[in-house]
Amino acid sequence: MLVVLVGAPFVGVYPVFMMKVMCFALFACAFNLLLGYGGLLSFGHAMFIGSAGYAAAHSAKVWGLTPELAVLFATACAGALGWVTGWLSIRRQGIYFAMITLALAQMVFFFSLQAPFTGGEDGIQAVPRGRLFGLIDLSQPMAMYIFVLAIFTGGFALIYRIVHSPFGQVLQAIRENEARAISLGYDADKFKHRAFVLSATLSGLAGGTKAILFQLASLTDVHWGMSGEVVLMTLVGGMGTIFGPVVGAAVIVTMQNYLAELGAWVTVVQGVIFVVCVLVFRRGIVGEIGNWLKKSL
Numbered sequence: 001m002l003v004v005l006v007g008a009p010f011v012g013v014y015p016v017f018m019m020k021v022m023c024f025a026l027f028a029c030a031f032n033l034l035l036g037y038g039g040l041l042s043f044g045h046a047m048f049i050g051s052a053g054y055a056a057a058h059s060a061k062v063w064g065l066t067p068e069l070a071v072l073f074a075t076a077c078a079g080a081l082g083w084v085t086g087w088l089s090i091r092r093q094g095i096y097f098a099m100i101t102l103a104l105a106q107m108v109f110f111f112s113l114q115a116p117f118t119g120g121e122d123g124i125q126a127v128p129r130g131r132l133f134g135l136i137d138l139s140q141p142m143a144m145y146i147f148v149l150a151i152f153t154g155g156f157a158l159i160y161r162i163v164h165s166p167f168g169q170v171l172q173a174i175r176e177n178e179a180r181a182i183s184l185g186y187d188a189d190k191f192k193h194r195a196f197v198l199s200a201t202l203s204g205l206a207g208g209t210k211a212i213l214f215q216l217a218s219l220t221d222v223h224w225g226m227s228g229e230v231v232l233m234t235l236v237g238g239m240g241t242i243f244g245p246v247v248g249a250a251v252i253v254t255m256q257n258y259l260a261e262l263g264a265w266v267t268v269v270q271g272v273i274f275v276v277c278v279l280v281f282r283r284g285i286v287g288e289i290g291n292w293l294k295k296s297l
Helices: 002-011 015-035 046-059 067-089 094-114 143-162 164-175 180-184 188-214 224-237 242-258 264-279 285-293
Strands: none
Touching: 002 015, 015 143, 015 188, 015 224, 015 242, 015 285, 046 067, 046 094, 046 188, 046 224, 067 094, 067 188, 094 224, 143 164, 143 188, 164 180, 164 188, 180 188, 188 285, 224 242, 224 264, 242 264, 242 285
16 A cells, blocks of 8 residues: 555656545544444544644634644544544434434534634635645645655554554454443443544544645535545445555545546446445455455455
8 A cells, every 4th residue: 555655646646636535545544443343333524524624724824833733733623522522422322323423513514604713615715735844845746745645654554553452352342242342341432432532533634634735624524425425435445444445535536536527427426336336345345355365454
Protein backbone atom coordinates (compact mmCIF):
# COMPACT_ATOMS: atom_id res chain seq x y z
CA MET A 1 0.00 0.00 0.00
CA LEU A 2 2.80 2.40 0.88
CA VAL A 3 4.57 1.67 -2.41
CA VAL A 4 1.39 2.54 -4.33
CA LEU A 5 0.76 5.74 -2.35
CA VAL A 6 4.35 6.97 -2.54
CA GLY A 7 4.78 6.12 -6.21
CA ALA A 8 1.38 7.29 -7.50
CA PRO A 9 2.35 10.96 -8.18
CA PHE A 10 5.45 9.83 -10.08
CA VAL A 11 3.49 7.67 -12.53
CA GLY A 12 1.04 10.36 -13.60
CA VAL A 13 -1.73 10.02 -11.02
CA TYR A 14 -3.23 13.39 -10.08
CA PRO A 15 -1.90 14.19 -6.56
CA VAL A 16 -5.12 15.90 -5.38
CA PHE A 17 -7.10 12.79 -6.34
CA MET A 18 -4.76 10.57 -4.31
CA MET A 19 -4.93 12.92 -1.34
CA LYS A 20 -8.72 12.81 -1.47
CA VAL A 21 -8.58 9.01 -1.53
CA MET A 22 -6.30 8.98 1.53
CA CYS A 23 -8.59 11.32 3.49
CA PHE A 24 -11.65 9.18 2.80
CA ALA A 25 -9.66 5.97 3.36
CA LEU A 26 -8.72 7.15 6.85
CA PHE A 27 -12.35 8.09 7.49
CA ALA A 28 -13.51 4.64 6.32
CA CYS A 29 -10.85 2.88 8.43
CA ALA A 30 -12.00 4.83 11.49
CA PHE A 31 -15.61 3.88 10.79
CA ASN A 32 -14.60 0.24 10.26
CA LEU A 33 -13.02 0.24 13.73
CA LEU A 34 -16.51 0.83 15.13
CA LEU A 35 -18.57 -1.29 12.73
CA GLY A 36 -16.22 -4.05 11.62
CA TYR A 37 -14.53 -4.69 14.96
CA GLY A 38 -17.06 -3.31 17.42
CA GLY A 39 -20.24 -4.40 15.66
CA LEU A 40 -21.81 -0.94 16.06
CA LEU A 41 -23.51 0.57 13.00
CA SER A 42 -23.46 4.36 13.19
CA PHE A 43 -25.52 6.42 10.73
CA GLY A 44 -24.09 9.67 12.09
CA HIS A 45 -20.35 9.57 11.45
CA ALA A 46 -20.64 12.56 9.10
CA MET A 47 -20.91 14.78 12.18
CA PHE A 48 -17.30 13.95 13.11
CA ILE A 49 -15.64 14.50 9.75
CA GLY A 50 -17.83 17.55 9.10
CA SER A 51 -17.44 19.25 12.48
CA ALA A 52 -13.68 18.64 12.38
CA GLY A 53 -13.57 20.26 8.95
CA TYR A 54 -15.28 23.37 10.30
CA ALA A 55 -12.98 23.43 13.34
CA ALA A 56 -9.83 23.16 11.22
CA ALA A 57 -11.03 25.74 8.68
CA HIS A 58 -12.12 28.27 11.31
CA SER A 59 -8.99 27.92 13.42
CA ALA A 60 -6.70 28.22 10.40
CA LYS A 61 -8.50 31.11 8.72
CA VAL A 62 -9.77 33.18 11.66
CA TRP A 63 -7.37 32.30 14.47
CA GLY A 64 -4.35 31.92 12.22
CA LEU A 65 -3.24 28.53 13.54
CA THR A 66 -0.58 26.62 11.62
CA PRO A 67 -1.89 23.60 9.67
CA GLU A 68 -0.64 20.99 12.15
CA LEU A 69 -2.26 22.83 15.08
CA ALA A 70 -5.49 23.33 13.12
CA VAL A 71 -5.67 19.60 12.36
CA LEU A 72 -4.90 18.70 15.99
CA PHE A 73 -7.57 21.13 17.22
CA ALA A 74 -10.09 19.63 14.78
CA THR A 75 -9.21 16.12 15.92
CA ALA A 76 -9.66 17.09 19.57
CA CYS A 77 -13.05 18.69 18.80
CA ALA A 78 -14.23 15.52 17.03
CA GLY A 79 -12.99 13.41 19.94
CA ALA A 80 -14.89 15.56 22.45
CA LEU A 81 -18.04 15.40 20.32
CA GLY A 82 -17.57 11.64 20.05
CA TRP A 83 -17.29 11.31 23.83
CA VAL A 84 -20.60 13.13 24.39
CA THR A 85 -22.56 11.52 21.55
CA GLY A 86 -21.11 8.10 22.37
CA TRP A 87 -22.14 8.44 26.01
CA LEU A 88 -25.68 9.20 24.86
CA SER A 89 -26.01 6.59 22.12
CA ILE A 90 -24.04 3.63 23.47
CA ARG A 91 -26.84 2.89 25.93
CA ARG A 92 -28.86 1.35 23.09
CA GLN A 93 -28.09 -1.41 20.61
CA GLY A 94 -28.90 -2.35 17.01
CA ILE A 95 -31.26 -0.15 15.04
CA TYR A 96 -31.92 2.05 18.08
CA PHE A 97 -28.22 2.90 18.33
CA ALA A 98 -28.10 3.67 14.59
CA MET A 99 -31.15 5.94 14.77
CA ILE A 100 -29.81 7.85 17.79
CA THR A 101 -26.52 8.54 16.00
CA LEU A 102 -28.45 9.69 12.92
CA ALA A 103 -30.59 12.03 15.03
CA LEU A 104 -27.52 13.50 16.74
CA ALA A 105 -25.82 13.97 13.37
CA GLN A 106 -28.85 15.85 12.06
CA MET A 107 -28.68 18.15 15.08
CA VAL A 108 -25.04 18.88 14.22
CA PHE A 109 -26.02 19.47 10.59
CA PHE A 110 -28.64 22.08 11.48
CA PHE A 111 -26.28 23.71 13.94
CA SER A 112 -23.68 23.94 11.16
CA LEU A 113 -26.30 25.47 8.88
CA GLN A 114 -27.40 28.13 11.39
CA ALA A 115 -24.24 28.98 13.34
CA PRO A 116 -22.74 32.35 12.36
CA PHE A 117 -19.11 31.19 12.16
CA THR A 118 -19.76 28.28 9.74
CA GLY A 119 -20.80 30.40 6.77
CA GLY A 120 -24.17 28.70 6.35
CA GLU A 121 -24.70 27.21 2.90
CA ASP A 122 -21.50 28.84 1.62
CA GLY A 123 -19.31 27.17 4.22
CA ILE A 124 -15.84 28.43 5.13
CA GLN A 125 -13.93 29.14 1.94
CA ALA A 126 -10.38 30.21 1.05
CA VAL A 127 -8.87 28.44 4.04
CA PRO A 128 -5.09 29.06 4.02
CA ARG A 129 -2.90 25.96 3.94
CA GLY A 130 -0.17 27.87 5.73
CA ARG A 131 3.28 26.62 6.61
CA LEU A 132 3.84 23.34 8.37
CA PHE A 133 5.75 24.00 11.63
CA GLY A 134 6.21 27.53 10.27
CA LEU A 135 8.71 26.25 7.71
CA ILE A 136 7.21 24.08 4.95
CA ASP A 137 4.87 25.83 2.51
CA LEU A 138 1.87 23.51 2.02
CA SER A 139 0.74 25.45 -1.04
CA GLN A 140 3.34 23.35 -2.87
CA PRO A 141 1.55 20.19 -4.15
CA MET A 142 4.25 17.70 -3.16
CA ALA A 143 4.64 19.19 0.32
CA MET A 144 0.88 18.88 0.84
CA TYR A 145 0.97 15.33 -0.53
CA ILE A 146 3.66 14.26 1.95
CA PHE A 147 1.71 15.92 4.78
CA VAL A 148 -1.49 14.01 3.92
CA LEU A 149 0.45 10.78 3.37
CA ALA A 150 2.10 11.10 6.79
CA ILE A 151 -1.26 11.67 8.51
CA PHE A 152 -2.91 8.76 6.70
CA THR A 153 0.00 6.41 7.43
CA GLY A 154 0.05 7.39 11.09
CA GLY A 155 -3.72 6.99 11.44
CA PHE A 156 -3.71 3.65 9.63
CA ALA A 157 -0.83 2.35 11.79
CA LEU A 158 -2.68 3.41 14.94
CA ILE A 159 -5.84 1.59 13.84
CA TYR A 160 -3.77 -1.51 13.00
CA ARG A 161 -2.24 -1.42 16.48
CA ILE A 162 -5.63 -0.92 18.17
CA VAL A 163 -7.16 -3.87 16.32
CA HIS A 164 -4.28 -6.19 17.25
CA SER A 165 -4.05 -5.02 20.87
CA PRO A 166 -5.77 -6.68 23.86
CA PHE A 167 -8.34 -3.87 23.69
CA GLY A 168 -9.10 -4.76 20.06
CA GLN A 169 -9.41 -8.45 20.89
CA VAL A 170 -11.88 -7.72 23.68
CA LEU A 171 -13.82 -5.44 21.33
CA GLN A 172 -14.12 -8.27 18.81
CA ALA A 173 -15.21 -10.64 21.58
CA ILE A 174 -17.99 -8.22 22.53
CA ARG A 175 -19.01 -8.04 18.86
CA GLU A 176 -19.25 -11.82 18.63
CA ASN A 177 -20.96 -12.51 21.97
CA GLU A 178 -21.52 -9.59 24.29
CA ALA A 179 -23.20 -11.63 27.03
CA ARG A 180 -20.25 -14.03 27.21
CA ALA A 181 -17.76 -11.15 27.29
CA ILE A 182 -19.67 -9.59 30.19
CA SER A 183 -19.69 -12.93 31.99
CA LEU A 184 -15.87 -12.94 31.76
CA GLY A 185 -15.78 -9.65 33.65
CA TYR A 186 -15.48 -7.08 30.84
CA ASP A 187 -17.49 -3.87 30.96
CA ALA A 188 -18.96 -3.98 27.45
CA ASP A 189 -20.38 -0.45 27.52
CA LYS A 190 -17.02 1.01 28.54
CA PHE A 191 -15.22 -0.79 25.72
CA LYS A 192 -17.82 0.25 23.16
CA HIS A 193 -17.70 3.86 24.34
CA ARG A 194 -13.91 3.92 24.01
CA ALA A 195 -14.16 2.44 20.53
CA PHE A 196 -16.74 5.10 19.62
CA VAL A 197 -14.48 7.91 20.85
CA LEU A 198 -11.45 6.49 19.01
CA SER A 199 -13.46 6.17 15.81
CA ALA A 200 -14.78 9.73 16.15
CA THR A 201 -11.30 11.11 16.86
CA LEU A 202 -9.73 9.43 13.83
CA SER A 203 -12.66 10.55 11.68
CA GLY A 204 -11.95 14.07 12.87
CA LEU A 205 -8.31 13.67 11.88
CA ALA A 206 -9.48 12.84 8.36
CA GLY A 207 -11.94 15.75 8.34
CA GLY A 208 -9.41 18.33 9.53
CA THR A 209 -6.87 17.17 6.95
CA LYS A 210 -9.48 17.29 4.19
CA ALA A 211 -10.45 20.87 5.09
CA ILE A 212 -6.84 22.04 4.88
CA LEU A 213 -6.32 20.10 1.65
CA PHE A 214 -9.32 21.54 -0.22
CA GLN A 215 -9.22 24.86 1.65
CA LEU A 216 -12.93 24.46 2.28
CA ALA A 217 -15.38 23.32 4.96
CA SER A 218 -18.95 22.89 3.76
CA LEU A 219 -22.26 21.29 4.65
CA THR A 220 -21.51 18.39 2.31
CA ASP A 221 -19.27 16.69 4.86
CA VAL A 222 -21.76 17.02 7.72
CA HIS A 223 -24.77 15.91 5.64
CA TRP A 224 -26.33 12.50 6.30
CA GLY A 225 -25.28 11.43 2.80
CA MET A 226 -21.66 11.38 3.95
CA SER A 227 -22.60 8.87 6.66
CA GLY A 228 -24.10 6.68 3.96
CA GLU A 229 -21.01 6.96 1.79
CA VAL A 230 -18.66 5.75 4.52
CA VAL A 231 -20.92 2.75 5.15
CA LEU A 232 -20.77 2.01 1.43
CA MET A 233 -16.97 2.31 1.36
CA THR A 234 -16.60 -0.07 4.29
CA LEU A 235 -18.98 -2.71 2.96
CA VAL A 236 -17.63 -2.62 -0.61
CA GLY A 237 -14.03 -2.93 0.56
CA GLY A 238 -14.67 -5.48 3.28
CA MET A 239 -16.07 -4.93 6.76
CA GLY A 240 -13.83 -6.21 9.54
CA THR A 241 -10.67 -6.20 7.41
CA ILE A 242 -7.68 -3.88 7.75
CA PHE A 243 -7.24 -2.97 4.09
CA GLY A 244 -10.89 -3.25 3.03
CA PRO A 245 -11.94 0.34 3.84
CA VAL A 246 -8.91 1.67 1.94
CA VAL A 247 -9.90 -0.27 -1.18
CA GLY A 248 -13.57 0.65 -0.74
CA ALA A 249 -12.72 4.36 -0.41
CA ALA A 250 -10.54 4.17 -3.53
CA VAL A 251 -13.35 2.52 -5.51
CA ILE A 252 -16.05 5.00 -4.44
CA VAL A 253 -13.87 8.12 -4.88
CA THR A 254 -12.71 6.87 -8.29
CA MET A 255 -16.31 6.43 -9.41
CA GLN A 256 -17.25 9.88 -8.17
CA ASN A 257 -14.35 11.48 -10.05
CA TYR A 258 -14.38 9.59 -13.32
CA LEU A 259 -18.16 9.24 -13.62
CA ALA A 260 -18.90 12.85 -12.64
CA GLU A 261 -20.03 13.66 -16.18
CA LEU A 262 -23.01 11.35 -15.64
CA GLY A 263 -24.42 13.80 -13.13
CA ALA A 264 -27.08 12.35 -10.86
CA TRP A 265 -26.60 8.94 -12.50
CA VAL A 266 -23.42 8.47 -10.47
CA THR A 267 -25.62 7.55 -7.50
CA VAL A 268 -27.45 4.95 -9.61
CA VAL A 269 -24.14 3.44 -10.75
CA GLN A 270 -22.93 3.32 -7.15
CA GLY A 271 -26.13 1.58 -6.16
CA VAL A 272 -25.73 -1.05 -8.89
CA ILE A 273 -22.11 -1.71 -7.91
CA PHE A 274 -23.12 -1.97 -4.26
CA VAL A 275 -25.83 -4.53 -5.10
CA VAL A 276 -23.34 -6.53 -7.21
CA CYS A 277 -20.82 -6.49 -4.35
CA VAL A 278 -23.46 -7.66 -1.87
CA LEU A 279 -24.52 -10.50 -4.18
CA VAL A 280 -21.10 -11.59 -5.48
CA PHE A 281 -18.60 -10.36 -2.87
CA ARG A 282 -20.46 -11.02 0.37
CA ARG A 283 -17.34 -10.28 2.42
CA GLY A 284 -16.35 -7.25 0.34
CA ILE A 285 -13.54 -7.07 -2.19
CA VAL A 286 -10.67 -7.51 0.27
CA GLY A 287 -12.68 -9.91 2.41
CA GLU A 288 -13.20 -12.27 -0.54
CA ILE A 289 -9.54 -12.03 -1.57
CA GLY A 290 -8.52 -12.86 2.00
CA ASN A 291 -10.94 -15.80 2.03
CA TRP A 292 -9.46 -17.16 -1.21
CA LEU A 293 -5.91 -16.77 0.12
CA LYS A 294 -6.91 -18.13 3.55
CA LYS A 295 -5.22 -15.08 5.05
CA SER A 296 -6.45 -12.21 7.16
CA LEU A 297 -6.17 -8.92 5.27
